[in-house]
Amino acid sequence: MTEFRSTLITLQDVINNHYFFNIPIYQRLYVWKREQIHTLLDDIFQAYDESKNEFYLGGTLVIERDCQQRNDGQTEYLFDLIDGQQRFTTLWLVSVVLGEQLTEYSQGRSEQGLRPRIGFAIRPQVTDFFARICRDESASLPEARQLEDALQEIRAFINNYQEENISLDLAALSVFIRDNIQLVLTRVPKNTDLNKLFEVINNRGIQLQHHEILKSKLLEILPKDDQNCYGQLWDACADMNGYVERHLRAVTKIDTVTLFEDQIDGTEKLAIACNVIATLQKKQQTHSLQELTLESILNSENTFTVNDDALIREDEGNQLPDRVNSIISFSMLLQHVLRIYLHEHPKLAEMDIAKVSDKDLLLIFKEYWLKNKPDATQVKQFIELLWETRYQFDKHVIKWVLVEEEKVHAIRRPYVNRSSNKGKAYLQRYTTDAAPDFAALQSMLYHSQQMTTQYWLTPLLNFLLKHDEKYAELYLQHLDNHLLCSEPDASLIQRTRRFLDNIWHTETLLSANDSLNKKFKNGTQYPHYWFYKLEYVLYLQMKSDSRRSRLIDSFRMTAKNSVEHIAPQHPENEMDKVEAEVLHCFGNLALVTRSINSEMSNKGFGIKRAEFLHRHQGKGVSLKLEHVFETEQWLKPDIQVHQDQMIQLFDDYMKDVTVQVGTIISR
Structure with missing residues (x-):
């Protein structure tokens, strides 16, 4: 091969042509964070919702590293990915999470057996991480932490999207991604001067926005x-x-x-x-x-x-x-x-x-x-x-x-x-x-909603343009409750439109018992919104307690992507096991950062409590865990009591907002 050659391919083409990809050592590790991941997922899901025949992912630059004849007479190719790695790797992670019709894309059968479609040249930990998650095994490796975080973000995005779009067919979405997503695969000659090529890539002109x-x-x-x-x-x-x-x-x-x-x-x-x-x-x-x-x-x-x-x-x-x-x-x-x-x-x-x-x-x-x-x-x-x-x-x-x-x-x-x-x-x-209270409420919405849309802003800005700003915080509480704590009967943007037609529009509110007493096969399926909202409601409650002033002063609503089982799913000691009926309930779950999730792992409640009190107490990392670790044991009755308390807290908050709004409207 002596010249650049570009072809438009789908993921099905990658499968059919037996393409495998290697991230060379001179490439940086995966660095995409929440914003870039959500942007890509938003684009894909919108293209799927609109039934587009093609969705162009962009370009990917590769150098052919190796090719070999298979026993079935076909040729198997191994490419070095030299540009487009972040986007391509994210798409591969999406295929792992979705499974379905994308399984053959996430891992392919080669002459060496079944292996991930992507690997790293001299980073065995990352390659091992890819192999483990393809086998649906637990994988937590220091060198792959950013990839673990990305997987959590993708899972959370899909769970939240399913919550808002209950008719979402994941199998059909997988077929759409496999057959309709297209990318330009540019194959670079083996003798290309990579230094000059990277200089050209880095000096691309910035287009007019x-x-x-x-x-x-x-x-x-x-x-x-x-x-x-x-x-x-x-x-x-x-x-x-x-x-x-x-x-x-x-x-x-x-x-x-x-x-x-x-x-x-x-x-x-x-x-x-x-x-x-x-x-x-x-x-x-x-x-x-x-x-x-x-x-x-x-x-x-x-x-x-x-x-x-x-x-x-x-x-x-x-x-x-x-x-x-x-x-x-x-x-x-x-x-x-x-x-x-x-x-x-x-x-x-x-x-x-x-x-x-x-x-x-x-x-x-x-x-x-x-x-x-x-x-x-x-x-x-x-x-x-x-x-x-x-x-x-x-x-x-x-x-x-x-x-x-x-x-x-x-x-x-x-x-x-x-x-x-x-x-x-x-x-x-x-x-x-x-x-600070208004900021905490907005921060809760910002972190729990899609970063590239934030539809709640339209009715809030409309209110601020036309009504007394002193009621803005109460209005946003009302908007949040009726927009996100009601049964979704239309898309989020369509539902926010109702609040433009009628500022104080109302929906039939769901009880907290309905929202927080759902039975999932695994607690990680709980929409992250409810964890964020609980942090906000607990923040309001704890503000009135003078003993908690230090905690409230240090509290910040931050991005979290890991749902932690407080009583572990796979405890190190049998004595720390709790009954299956409460293991995955909301009371036994908390949304935490990836680092805290790794700290807690499969440790028993007593060890988790001691470590939390030593490292994190009073620092505002999780108000729910602050509440949980006030108790000295964590058995089925304790979990149920905590869950009932949180449900009552939600209901009291919702009723209080409704009463305040009614007072304003009746004036």
Whole structure:
């Protein structure tokens, strides 16, 4: 083979052609985390739901390492994977979890016998890990920890998806993945200079992002006199890291302090787009306007960026906000705004997008709005709504905030800081949490829902735009209960639409007994949502106990992907065994990090309790375990008592929220 050769293949082709893959030693280990895994799974599941004939996974670059004739006369190939490893390995892990029609893809019969489709060159532990999970054996090896975490994430995603889509047919999904997922397999000649090849791969050009193309399409509709101001408003919103008022100030130098302090009916002018636009237009009158065309918008070298160092110098000597990151992308925000815009538009009010999808941003906007040829007024209304939504998003929605080298979820509100020695005023953010209970609730939803959609944000942002912000936390409690603690009769996005039609929409709530008393073959099938929600409810309960102040202060809702049996499934000592009827019940389960799951393993309750009290007590790693390990024994009656207490706690919380909402509605 002397030239590059690319072919479009399916997983069935991999099976039929007897392809096996090796990860060479110069490749890094598997590094994908929750966000990348969920993005890929979201794309696959959406393609399946939409019955697409093909789903393109992307490209994979390989070098043929070996080939040999089989006894059946066919040729067996071994390739070195040199690009696309993370995506390809994730797909292989998905095939292991799903099984069904993907079993022959996850492991194939070679001349050496049955073996995993993927292996590592000089990492025997990882290869052993692959072989064990193919045999459905327990596998916990230090070098394969990231792969173990990925498996947990995939299992949790599928379990949660099944909970929301009870008609999901896993066998049909497996067939879809096997036959419809396609990837471009590029075979590289054996004599290729890999150093030069990697240099080319690493230096690939960055394509124009979809939201930048959308911006150009919308600004093209506006009169030239309006393009600059509305473009600046868009650019300030587009940078999702940091706070929007700082972005606006950095690019326009307008007086955001005055806009923040001046109010109309109790709302700061800065929150109202027309006031910001008027300020920008007034400032613009003293400058000559640059003529903008579609080409100049796309090719402009003046694309908005924020220079944090410059901002720090400008605000030197004043208290600065922590470095922050958004929980969603700008493309996602645009789609949440589009949903609200469509609902408000007289001629489009019956429409709603079918999904939130980063990669389909342009298609979604074309299908649900742009094909109707919006005029300049409508484009202005959309960008103004975008500003107002982003403003509320930054004021009331959690962000990842760096605190003492740790990223945590927090809400930081704006304030005016007046410099006594310089006589200047700065619009900044408090460094203390504005609403820790509200943040905990949002964090619970963020971790328990699909990272690439977060559908709960649409009704919450809609509420914040139209109603008194002092009820926002209660509203989100109501929304969470009726959206996720009721019998699903439609997709999640369709159900959130009901809360746009009627802010205080209600569903028939499920009792906690129905939700937490399910009988699963294995407790790991419990949706992670219920564990996260219990942490939030326990957090509210424990807040009122002064003895727990240290615990509550240290508590953070964090990503967890391992369901731990408190009384172990396979105890090291027979005396630690509990009856089968309570082994997999919710009372005997806790959602923990992978590291804590590994620590506890198959140890008995007494050992687990002693180690937890020594290492983790009071550190907020699991409020459920804090509650469990207050007891000194863990037998069937103890497990049942704990489960009953948790069910009662849920029911009391749900009833309390219902009463509070009823009081507000009746006013």
